[in-house]
Amino acid sequence: MNVPLWLWLATIGGLLALVAVDLVIVDRKPHRVSTGEAARWVIFYISCAVVFGAAVWMLGGHDPGVEFFTGYITEYSLSVDNLFIFMVIMSSFKVPAIHQHRVLLIGILLALVMRGAFIAVGAALIAQFVWIFFVFGAVLVWTAVSMVRNKGGHEEYHENAVTRWVRKVFPVTEDYVGHKSMVRRDGKRWLTPMFVVIVAIGSADLLFAVDSIPAIFGITQDAYLVFAANAFALMGLRQLYFLLGGLVTKLVYLSYGLATILGFIGAKLFLHALHEYHVVPDWLEINNWLSLGVIVAVLTVTTLASLYKARKDPDAVGGTNLMLDAEAPEERATRAEATGVAPSSER
Template identity: 80%
Template sequence: MNVPLWVWALTVGGLLVLIAVDLVIVDSKPHEVTTAEAARWVIFYVSCAVLFGAGVWVVAGHQFGVEFFTGYITEYSLSVDNLFIFMVIMASFKVPVIHQHRVLLVGILLALVMRSVFIAVGAALIAQFVWAFFLFGGVLVWTAISMLRGQDEHQEYEENAVTRWVRRIYPVTEDFHRHKMFVKRDGKRWITPMFLVIVAIGSADLLFAVDSIPAIFGITQEAFLVFTANAFALMGLRQLYFLLGGLVNKLVYLSYGLAIILGFIGAKLVLHALHEYHVVPDWLDINNWVSLGVIVAVLAATTLLSLAKVKRDTAAAKTS
C-alpha cells in the first residue's frame, strides 16, 4: 500500500480538526457529560471510522479495507478493557466529574503521540527483520496467558514509577484548581492533581500500547492503517468512558475474550513468520477475513455470556 505524503498530511490534519471540534464544543465549558451526549459522540466517532474504512475499501481495495476494520475493532475492544483502569485512576485521584473529559483528552493525545513512535519502530522492524513477527507474537501470547491467570486484574490503582518521579520533582497541591495543571504559591511553582492524573493516564495508556501495537501488526503491516485504526479507536475512547460507565464492570468475561483474541493474533503472527521462512504451508497463513470473523465472534460471545451471568447473579441475589 503506497500512501503519498499528502494523504498522510490530509489524514493527520483531518484528525486534528476532529480534536479541535471536540475541544471547542465539549471542553470549552467543563461540565458533566451526560449519557445522551456521550452516545451522540460515540456514534459520531464510530461513523467517522466507518466512513474512513469505506474510503480505504473503495480507493485501495477490499483487502486493505478489511485490514482497517479488523484492526479498528481489535483496538476498540482492547480499549474497552483499558477503561477500567481509567475509572480506577479517576477515583483514586478524586477527579471532579466536570474535568474528567479534559483529563482523558490530554492523556489520550499524549498516548497517540507515543503510540506513533511505537508504530514507526514496529513498522521499521517488520520491514527489515522477519523475526520481529516472532517477538510480537510472543508478547501477545504471554499477555494472553497472563490475562487467563488473572495477573491482569486491576483491583486498585498504585502509582507507577513515572508518577512517583513527578511527585519527587515538584510539590503537589492538595486540591484541584479548576482545570489548571500548574499554580504559583509564594513565588514557587506547584503542580496540581490535574497534572498528576494526566501523567498517570498517559503512562498507563503507553503500557497498554505494548499489547495493542503488536496486536494490530498481527492484522496489518501497513503503517498508515495501523496509525489510523489506533487514532480512531483512541479518539472515541473518551466518550465511550462516559457512555459505558458501570457497564464495564458487568463485562465479567471480557478479559477472557481479549485473551483469546490476543492469543489468536499471536499465533497468527508466529505462523506468518514460519510461512515467510517456508516452514509451514500456505493454508496455515491465516487471512484477514478469518481474523475478522474470529474477533467479532469472540467479542459477541463474550458480551452475551457476561450479560447473561450478571442477569443470573442479580436474579439469585434477589431470590436470596
C-alpha cells in the same frame, strides 16, 4: 498501500481538527458528561471511522479496507479493558466529574503521540527482521495468559514510575485548582493533581500499547493503517468511558474474550513468520477475512455471555461503579468556580 506524505499530513490534520471540535464543543464549559451526550459522540466517532474505512476500501482496495476494519475493531475492543484502569485512576485521584473529559482527552492525546513512535519503530523492525513476528507473537500469547490469570485485578491503582517521578521532581498542590494543570503560588510554580492524573492516564495507556501494537501488526503491516486504526480507537475511547460507566464491570468474561483474541492473533503471527521462512504451506496462513470473523464472533459471544451472567448472578459482577456519581463538596466548589454559580449551601 503506498501512502504519500500529503495523505499522512491530511490524516493527522483531520484528527487534530476533530480534537479541536471536541474541545470547543464539549470543554467550552466544564460539565458532567451525560449518557446521552456520550452516546452521540460515540456514534459520531464510530461513524468517522466507518467513513474512513470505506474510503480506504474504495481507494485502496478491499484488502486494505478489511485490514483497517479488523484492526480498528481489535484496537477498540482491547481499549475497553483500558476503561477499568481509567475508572480506578479517576477514583484514586478523586477527579471532579466535570473535568474528567479533559483529563481523558489530554491523556489520550499524549498516548497517541507515544503510540505513533511505537508504530514507527515496529514498522521499521518488521521491514528489516522477519523474526520480529515471533517476538510480537510471544508478547501476545504471554499477555493473553496474564489476562486470564489476573482477571478482575483492576480494583487498586498503584502509581507507576513516571507518576512517582513527577511527584518527586515537581511540587504538587494538595487540591485541584479548577481545570488548571499548573499554578503559581508565592512566586513558585506548582503542578496540580490535574497534571499528575493526566500523566497517569497517558502512561497507563502507553503500557496497554505493549499488547495492542503487536496485535494490530498481526493484522496489517501497513504503518498508515496501524496508526489510523489506533487513532480512531483512542479518539472514541473517552466518550465510551462515560457511556459505559458501571456497565464495564458487568463484562465479567471480557478478560477471557480479549485473551482469546490476543492468543489467536499471536498464533497468526507465528504462522506468518513460519510462512516467511517457507516452513509451512500457503494454505495454513490465516487471512484477514477469517481474522475479522473470529474477532467479531469472540466479542459477540463474550458480551452476551457476560450480560447474561451479570443478570443471572449479580454477585459475579466484580467491584462497583468507580466513576464519581455523587458530586463531592470539592466538585461543587469546582463547578461553582467554572459556572460562576455558588452552591446552594453558600447562597
